[in-house]
Amino acid sequence: MDACIEDCTPPSASVFSHTHLRLESTLQELSLYDFQVDLDQAGMVLAKMFETNPTLPGVILNHDCQFIGMISRRRFLEYLSRPYGRELFLPRSIRALYKFSQVDLLILPGNTLIVDAARLAIMRSPEQIYEPIIVQISDSDYRLLDTQQLLIVHSYIHQLATELLQAQTQAQLRQTEKLASLGKMVAGVAHEIRNPVGCIVGNTHCLTQYYEDIMQLINAYEQELITPRSTIEQLKEDIDWEFLKTDGLEMLKSIQVSAEQLNHLVNSLRTFSHMDNRQRREMDIHECLDSTLIILKNRLKVGIEVIKNYGNLPKFSGYSGLLSQVFMNLLANAIDALEETANHHPNAAKIWISTHVADSCPSQLRSLIIPPPNYLEYSQNTQASEAAPTPQTQYIVIRITDNGPGIPKEIQNRIFDNFFTTKSAEKGTGLGLAISHEIIYEKHSGCLHLLSTNGVGTEFEIVLPLI
Known part of the structure; x- marks a missing residue:
């Protein structure tokens, strides 16, 4: 035999032990057949190799230690079973047999990912579908993989993906139940807090008025007293009367402002936590x-400027709690993107929120919208365009734009997929945009469009038909 001939032990039963495999496993992680023979060897050598190794699917053919091709067990036995096949091919060199048995090779x-290899393998013509697959490990290292073994491994990976998806779905369902319970609790707490907060807001307003009236009365007394007693003058000095008169009023006003802010927050929590998704109700998009x-106010304190350009919108019939969830997802994503580039952002971090009513369908909508400065490229998501609503009289359009790093073009068509995220496991589940798309498309018959330019910014455009 030539020096290039190798007679390695075939893959054992361990090839069927797939516990080490992952969704992203590749062909080189599998046990591969490494049987090679020189093209000038006699056909008897090939017959001996197949006889000694009954599970061997084929043999790699070399010449001068250079890869030439492959001959499978199936084709070898097919040609030997023909009339005078053994007499023609066994005594002669393998080259003669190879000329008759050449087929297109899958190298x-x-x-290569196992799932991709399985797809390519079954796409071959019927006469070639059972031929072994050649796996190129390096420029000079070629090995064989039995198609049946590949399909078995692919079946395991498919099962693994199904189990993983089910586990993620169950985890998300549990999380959704927790959030639903939390939403109900927040709505209940907000309702309970609203009454005492309303009392504080109303009473601080009255208390401020009472304070001003008392100050007027005291000033009138001071004007009537020509020579105040020394004890009164001493008391005024001890309590710093002049400072108390001005600071007391400022203190009451600050309490009133804080109480009003708390009242706004409570109302916002009630709006955001509205859980009635059984029927539409009239709502204010701007509210x-x-x-x-208001809920995200604490995250916006890091130097992110919000620029609102609200149009004159009519009341919209929809699900306020669900739409608030969409707005929360989109605004939180914009904040996350801006926080990533906060230290080296060339411009001030900004979020634009604009609304208006349009008479045109979404496909004609872009000419009606004035983009923010330096906003250049429009790239509409395929999935969103397929979900375009049928022509209506009017549409409410909401645009949420940031001047963050943008979304790379190669992943833009995946951002609405379940569990797809570029964030770490601690920061994102990959469900926010998928759920948002479902809420807009299925619950409101609308569209959610993505517009993003890498290095410039990202915009999400929500189109809601007025029903």
Whole structure:
């Protein structure tokens, strides 16, 4: 035999032990057949290799240690079973047999994903579908993979993906139940807090008025007293009367402002936590947006400027709690993107929120919208365009734009997929945009469009038909 001939032990039963495999496993992680023979060897050598190794699917053919091709067990036995096949091919060199048995080869790099390899294997013609697959490990290292083994491994990975998806779905369902319970609790707490907060707001307003009246009365007394007693003058000095007169009023006003802010927050929580999704009700889109901004106020304190350009919108019949969830997802994503580039952002971090009513369908909508400065490229998501609503009389359009790093073009068509995220496990589940798309498309018959330019910014455009 030539020096290039190798007679390695075939893959054992361990090839069927798939516990080490992952969704992203590649062909080079599998046990591959490494049987090679020189093209000038006699056909008897090939017959001996197949006889000694009954599970061997084929043999790699070399010449001068260079890869030439492959001959499968199936084709070898087919040609030997023909009349005078054994007499013609066994004594002669393998080259003669190879000329008759050449077929198109499926050669795949070792780093090919198993799921991709299985798809390519079954797409072959019927006469070639059972031929072994050649796996190229390096420029000079070629090995064989039995198609049946590949399909078995692919079946395991498919099962693994199904189980993983089910586990993620169950985890998300549990999380959704927790959030639903939390939403109901927040709505209940907000309702309970609203009454005492309303009492504080009303009473601080009255108390401020009472304070001003008392100050007027005291000033009148001071004007009537020509020579105040020394004890009164001493008391005024001890309590710093002049400072108390001005600071007391300022203190009451600050309490009133704080109470009003707390009242706004409570109302925002009630709006955001509205859980009645059984029927539509009239709602104010701007109120939903403002309520979400109030909830996110603490995250916006890091130097992010919010620029609102609200149009004159009519009341919209929809599900306020669900739309608030969409606004929360989109605004939180914009804040996350801006926080990532906060330290080296060339311009001030900004979020634009604009609303208006349009008479045109979404496909004709872009000419009606004035983009923010330096906003260049429009890239509409395919999934969103397929979900375009049928022509209506009017549409409410909400645009949430940021001047963050943008979304790379190669992943833009995946952002609405379940569990797809570029964030760490601690920061994102990959469900926010998928749920938002479902809420807009299925619950409101609308569209959710993505517009993003890498390095410039990202915009989400919500189109809601007025029913």
